[in-house]
Amino acid sequence: MCAAGIATEIARRGQPHGCGLGKTRWVVERTISWLHNFRRLRIRFERLAFIHEAFLRIACCIICWRLLRKSFC
Known part of the structure; x- marks a missing residue:
């Protein structure tokens, strides 16, 4: 158990973990990778x-401007 009160559960390969955590983690990972495309933020x-x-x-x-530009043009 960590400080946040979340128990560590490691699921076997190919099995759903079932705890509900990490369902939308890809949004955060994608956003961080977009931010790392800017050199001044990466280094x-x-x-x-x-x-x-x-x-x-x-x-x-x-990043927001580029996404809005794609959706309207």
Whole structure:
């Protein structure tokens, strides 16, 4: 049992795990991989956290803009 109170369960290969966790994990993994396409976020050059956060927000805006552009054009 970890600090969050979630018991560790490892399912056998090919069997559903049944605990309900991780059903939408691919959304998070996909988003992180999109953010890693931006070099300044993949290799952190900035020492100050607010500058890094600003680049993170810009990257999120660019990602959203690209998705919206695809859906409307």
